[in-house]
Amino acid sequence: MSQIYLSIELEVAQETISAYENGKHYPSFQSLVKMSKLFNVPIDYIMGLSDSIGNNDLTAKENQIIRMFKALNSDNQDKVIAYTQGLLDYEK
Numbered sequence: 001m002s003q004i005y006l007s008i009e010l011e012v013a014q015e016t017i018s019a020y021e022n023g024k025h026y027p028s029f030q031s032l033v034k035m036s037k038l039f040n041v042p043i044d045y046i047m048g049l050s051d052s053i054g055n056n057d058l059t060a061k062e063n064q065i066i067r068m069f070k071a072l073n074s075d076n077q078d079k080v081i082a083y084t085q086g087l088l089d090y091e092k
Contacts (some may be wrong), residue, residue: 010034040067 003017010017010031021026028044038044040063044050058066069080082087 006035006038009038038067039063 003014003021005019007014010027012031016025020027032043032046035046039046043052059071069077
């Protein structure tokens with residue numbers, strides 16, 4: 001995810017995201033909540049206080065797929081489901 005995209009999602013400047021990444025500034029509570037929802041991970045994980053990405057036992061890749069899937073419109077979600085089903089059928 002680019003800094004620009006994240007800055008738009010969090011409604012902050014791109015420079016603010018860069019400062020977060022470099023440890024020069026820390027996100028507000030509101031930004032932490034937004035990031036938690038956006039990345040589908042607990043705030044503790046974002047803050048580096050936990051290695052666990054949640055109680056759902058999903059891997060980072062699985063969470064990435066879920067985030068990307070949620071960002072798609074309904075028609076494209078249906079296409080992803082159909083494509084994935086085709087891959088599963090092919091593997092059988």
